[in-house]
Amino acid sequence: MTTTSLDRKIDTRLKEHDARYTRGRRLVVTTLAGSDGPKSAGELHADIGSTIPLSSLYRSLAVLEESGVLVPHFTKLGVARYELAEWLQGHHHHLVCLHCGAVEDLALPQSYEERVRELVEEIGSTVSFTPVNHAFEIEGICSRCA
Ligand SMILES: [Zn+2]
Numbered sequence: 001m002t003t004t005s006l007d008r009k010i011d012t013r014l015k016e017h018d019a020r021y022t023r024g025r026r027l028v029v030t031t032l033a034g035s036d037g038p039k040s041a042g043e044l045h046a047d048i049g050s051t052i053p054l055s056s057l058y059r060s061l062a063v064l065e066e067s068g069v070l071v072p073h074f075t076k077l078g079v080a081r082y083e084l085a086e087w088l089q090g091h092h093h094h095l096v097c098l099h100c101g102a103v104e105d106l107a108l109p110q111s112y113e114e115r116v117r118e119l120v121e122e123i124g125s126t127v128s129f130t131p132v133n134h135a136f137e138i139e140g141i142c143s144r145c146a
């Protein structure tokens with residue numbers, strides 16, 4: 001998705017929530033759109049630089065989350081990281097490094113995704129639960145920590 005169409009969608013969504021798509025919010029979105037995984041407030045602040053004060057960054061994250069533009073991702077290490085919601089970023093999963101805590105996006109090829117969906121359907125039917133979506137994470141050791 002191009003940044004322009006992404007920005008247009010987000011601008012519309014924010015208006016519906018009586019919020020403005022400020023420069024700071026755009027920077028958060030652009031940084032996340034170019035990222036290979038969810039980012040914490042601290043990581044975003046390091047990437048964006050001090051042009052946006054940390055307090056206004058936290059406010060932007062809150063507004064973007066309330067409007068459904070961003071979703072938080074939590075790991076066992078307890079750090080909240082943010083990413084663009086699935087309706088903007090597309091369906092994907094996560095790789096979580098148990099050593100350094102890094103979280104990376106994992107988009108599966110269509111054939112793998114179909115197998116996962118079948119398995120999820122099968123599991124659902126054994127527990128009388130109707131799956132509508134799924135998300136999983138693979139925990140392990142990343143290439144930098146291996
Ligand atoms: Zn690691």
Ligand SMILES: [Zn+2]
Pocket residue numbers: 091092093108113116134135
């Ligand atoms: Zn999937």
